[in-house]
Amino acid sequence: MKIRIYAIAGTVALGGLLFGYNTGVISGALLFLQIAFHLSALMSGIVTSIALAGAAFGAMLAGPAADRYGRRIALLGTAFLFIAGAVSSSLADTLWLLLSSRFVVGIGIGAASMLVPLYLSEVAPTHLRGRLVSFNQLAMTMGILLSNLVGYGFAATGGWRWMFALGGVPAVMLAGGMLYLPETPRWLASRGQLSQAKAGLQKLFGPGTDIATQMTTLQEDPGGLAKASSAKKSGAAAMRRPLIIGVTLAVFQQATGINTVIYFAPVIFQSAGISSASSAILATAAIGAINVGMTFVAIWLVDRAGRRPLLLTGLFGMAISLCLLAAGFAFGRSLNLGWITLASLSAYVGCFAIGLGPVFWLLIAEMFPLGGRARGMATATTANWAANLVVALTFLTLINDLGRPAVFLLYAGLAIGALIFSAILVPETKGLSLENIKTLWTKSA
Numbered sequence: 400m401k402i403r404i405y406a407i408a409g410t411v412a413l414g415g416l417l418f419g420y421n422t423g424v425i426s427g428a429l430l431f432l433q434i435a436f437h438l439s440a441l442m443s444g445i446v447t448s449i450a451l452a453g454a455a456f457g458a459m460l461a462g463p464a465a466d467r468y469g470r471r472i473a474l475l476g477t478a479f480l481f482i483a484g485a486v487s488s489s490l491a492d493t494l495w496l497l498l499s500s501r502f503v504v505g506i507g508i509g510a511a512s513m514l515v516p517l518y519l520s521e522v523a524p525t526h527l528r529g530r531l532v533s534f535n536q537l538a539m540t541m542g543i544l545l546s547n548l549v550g551y552g553f554a555a556t557g558g559w560r561w562m563f564a565l566g567g568v569p570a571v572m573l574a575g576g577m578l579y580l581p582e583t584p585r586w587l588a589s590r591g592q593l594s595q596a597k598a599g600l601q602k603l604f605g606p607g608t609d610i611a612t613q614m615t616t617l618q619e620d621p622g623g624l625a626k627a628s629s630a631k632k633s634g635a636a637a638m639r640r641p642l643i644i645g646v647t648l649a650v651f652q653q654a655t656g657i658n659t660v661i662y663f664a665p666v667i668f669q670s671a672g673i674s675s676a677s678s679a680i681l682a683t684a685a686i687g688a689i690n691v692g693m694t695f696v697a698i699w700l701v702d703r704a705g706r707r708p709l710l711l712t713g714l715f716g717m718a719i720s721l722c723l724l725a726a727g728f729a730f731g732r733s734l735n736l737g738w739i740t741l742a743s744l745s746a747y748v749g750c751f752a753i754g755l756g757p758v759f760w761l762l763i764a765e766m767f768p769l770g771g772r773a774r775g776m777a778t779a780t781t782a783n784w785a786a787n788l789v790v791a792l793t794f795l796t797l798i799n800d801l802g803r804p805a806v807f808l809l810y811a812g813l814a815i816g817a818l819i820f821s822a823i824l825v826p827e828t829k830g831l832s833l834e835n836i837k838t839l840w841t842k843s844a
């Protein structure tokens with residue numbers, strides 16, 4: 400059963416790989432796009448961030464689509480969006496075609512970012528849920544690293560078309576996988592299709608497995624989707640607290656600055672004195688590798704230690720390393736600023752990768768009751784992409800206006816805010832079935 404469920408999670412996590420690859424690929428391609436399309440600074444910013452805007456839109460669409468057509472069909476549609484976007488962006492010969500293709504890819508990114516954890520949380524057995532849902536974050540960090548390496552590989556020839564086209568490969572694999580994989584038993588049960596849910600469970604866990612317990616658990620939340628609209632109207636307690644936690648953590652995940660590092664690491668390194676482009680790219684790849692490595696650690700720990708310890712320790716570490724980074728930029732000129740920057744950025748990314756990175760996506764996949772899960776996740780995910788866009792658009796201006804130390808101190812302050820918020824409001828969900836998590840909100844509301 401274990402191998403089967405891991406194989407399924409690995410296939411669906413291709414959506415996470417696509418999310419990471421397609422957000423990361425632009426940094427390697429941009430230099431060549433600037434030449435090919437004569438981009439001004441403003442236009443470069445738009446080319447970079449249009450996918451983020453598309454992602455906010457895609458996350459919004461994916462919630463209703465996942466409720467209406469099912470998680471599987473929504474993921475299949477997302478894979479086709481990625482394929483279409485990869486083909487058209489790699490063939491783009493006008494700026495408008497490039498922008499619209501990247502917008503389509505962005506819709507795919509936003510949809511995948513919520514559908515993958517949604518699907519994984521609904522097929523995972525309780526004791527493996529943290530780990531399996533976090534495959535999404537792992538695949539995403541690998542996708543980012545892969546995009547850095549592909550960007551590096553094609554840099555000498557300026558092959559930006561290839562950089563975009565290669566994103567089509569995992570998309571074809573995801574589409575193939577989704578044709579074969581079953582719908583989630585929870586979605587089927589919520590539509591009253593109990594015999595299909597049973598067949599789905601059998602397919603997930605393999606023939607001969609005893610699925611009676613899982614069937615009983617599924618039936619503890621009967622008619623979940625039917626209750627969705629009334630839950631929405633009355634703003635039921637079971638939705639309210641998860642929404643507050645989900646949206647706030649979404650904003651904190653971005654406002655503490657992770658993507659200033661992921662998107663602008665070479666620029667930060669160059670300003671810290673690591674001046675040659677190739678060492679800056681190498682340092683960036685090192686950060687990417689730490690991101691992947693520490694996500695493995697999170698996956699190993701999340702169902703053992705639980706979500707809260709990882710989240711709180713990670714946030715604490717992020718705040719400390721951001722303060723060190725700020726201090727480095729403020730006082731480090733006489734010391735070796737390049738090394739201080741590399742060390743504190745590595746610590747910062749490592750702490751994100753063990754806590755707020757995976758735990759945010761996991762919590763939003765498990766906190767909502769079935770009836771409002773897809774919509775709740777879509778709301779939190781849209782907030783995440785909107786915050787991502789705001790941070791990406793303001794980072795360079797803030798650095799200019801306030802200076803580096805103040806900007807990183809600002810992110811440190813927000814990490815402390817996130818720490819206090821999480822310590823007070825985020826519950827432990829380890830070991831609870833999705834159906835039982837619901838009782839956390841009604842009990843203490």
Ligand code: BGC
Pocket residue numbers: 536539540543652657658661690755756757760783787
């Ligand atoms: C965030 C992304 C970020 C990535 C970095 C994710 O959890 O949502 O915005 O780029 O982590 O690993």
